[in-house]
Amino acid sequence: MALTPSTMLELGTLAPPFSLPDPVSGRTFSLDELVGEHGVLVLFICNHCPYVKHIADAVAAFGREYLARGLGVVAISSNDVHHRAEDGPQAMVEEGRLRGYSFPYLYDESQAVAKAYRAACTPDLFLFDAERRLVYRGQFDESRPGNDRPVTGADLRAAADALLSGSPLPTTQIPSIGCNIKWKPGNEPDYFT
Helix, strand or coil: CCEEECCCCCCCCECCCCEEECCCCCCEEEHHHHCCCCEEEEEECCCCCHHHHHHHHHHHHHHHHHHHCCEEEEEEECCCCCCCHHHCHHHHHHHHHHHCCCCCEEECCCCHHHHHCCCCEECEEEEEECCCEEEEEECCCCCCCCCCCCCCCHHHHHHHHHHHHCCCCCCCCCCCEEEECCCCCCCCCHHHC
């Protein structure tokens, strides 16, 4: 398994708008609908990746807690289903229900949204403030499959708590790492070259 780190999009970047279908609810959601009182967390995840599976239950718990505190949360799957059929819409419905995701789990079939966010891996996390400016991008925490560190969400929680309280955000932000997004042939983004 090849490990791919986050591209670490420049802090202050404005969240790219999108409108994507949610296979779980059958609705289409736009970024405008998902920004909460304090901002929005955009997570690029998928069903098959062991790095996502490792934190998925904790991500679901994070979503429940922080949605109640006024932070919007949305997950997006951008993997090419011809490469990974288990990341397709029907499997997303099953995964969303299995994990108890309280946030939309959207399908980026064209991969245009992943490219707009310069997403590289799963999981890839982007936290934006209420003005939709990027304030955190990086790892959920230091736990990885096989490293015996507990899954706490400490890095993301520190950033989200600072955002919600109006405190300074962490200056040290460590890239997330995981499986690369499975790009459609000929659709690979230019930000890796």
